[in-house]
Amino acid sequence: MRLILTLTAAALLGSATAKPIVVGSKLDPEAQILGQMLVLTLKNAGLSVTDKTSLGDTGVNRKAILAGEIDLYPEYTGNAVYLFPAAKIGAKQAGSPATIYNLARTLDAKNGITWLRPANINNTWVIAVPQTLAQSQKLSSVADLARYLKSGGKFKIAGSPEFFNRPDTMPVFEAAYGFKLSSAQKLVLAGATPTQTQQAAAQGTNGVNAAMAYGTDATLAALNLVALSDPKGAQAVYQPAPIIRTATLKANPQIAPLLQKVFGTLDAKTMQKLNGQVALEGKTPAEVARTYLKSKGLIK
Structure with missing residues (x-):
């Protein structure tokens, strides 16, 4: 006992x-x-x-x-x-x-x-743009975006420091599709979530017309944004x-x-x-x- x-x-x-x-x-x-x-x-x-x-x-x-x-x-x-x-x-x-x-x-x-x-x-990284821009400039992929940028198209994307600074995020898109964004084309938002970056793109905040996004974001359709496809498979699964x-x-x-x-x-x-x-x-x-x-x- x-x-x-x-x-x-x-x-x-x-x-x-x-x-x-x-x-x-x-x-x-x-x-x-x-x-x-x-x-x-x-x-x-x-x-x-x-x-x-x-x-x-x-x-x-x-x-x-x-x-x-x-x-x-x-x-x-x-x-x-x-x-x-x-x-x-x-x-x-x-x-x-x-x-x-x-x-x-x-x-x-x-x-x-x-x-x-x-x-x-x-839930991979994606670049999203307003439907109006996608339709007017025929943008459905990052390859289309690269063409648009090389022709001098107006572009400014909102994202987190992680999105811009990690070597496997935006730099991979740039390397794979042959473009390089200037600092003026980036709105870096400390601690930003995809919801915040997408709202900035939808509202045109500070001239922003693109956003960091994730593949499973529910806000894309609600904010009339289009996720650009990645035909070269630059981003990981x-x-x-x-x-x-x-x-x-x-x-x-x-x-x-x-x-x-x-x-x-x-x-x-x-x-x-x-x-x-x-x-x-x-x-x-x-x-x-x-x-x-x-x-x-x-x-x-």
Whole structure:
């Protein structure tokens, strides 16, 4: 009896002192929704969770997980190009969903980080322009945009510092399609989300007539913007996946099947709808995530 009581007391003490799992996320609506899905799923499973979603951009979340300041956050497979420059991941590899995921998973394993299976979504970087400009100048692709720029067409694009400065974002478009934007053609908005950049383009703020956007943005159609296609495949495939510190996963192995079940229910159409509920309807990411997870029977 004494042994049973001792073990029970130890179990209770261990439960009470268990370190919370810290969940981060990036700033855009999709990242926040996915982050809240992680938070709510883990809480529903009875795990102690600290919510640090909306932590910052890719670099901020990356530094935090490597430093052990967060345990888990939603990342995109295409960011392997940016996160592992020494690997020199080529366009063909980055454009293959399975290849880029396997590269990200393998390269990060040595950093003590595990990539779980991604959702069947490609939220890649895109350039968006107003429909009026697209129609008048016959712009449907980045190749068309390059032609327009070389002919002296008026152009100014709104984006975040990350979009302009990372070597695998706007610089890749420039290199692949043979154009180079001047500083006067860029409106750099610190901490900007795609919703903000698209609003600037739709409203013509400070002469802006183009915007940084993501492939699953629900605001594009609502703001009468056109996402230009990328026929040369300059941008990588960006599938969202939960990434977690391997030590945290080993201590809580039930996390993997729980989160992979959640991400397995997502597709592009579903994500666009969920993004729209935040960006267009004004709902909170937590509210949208909770309603969705409940509708799928994934949480109580």
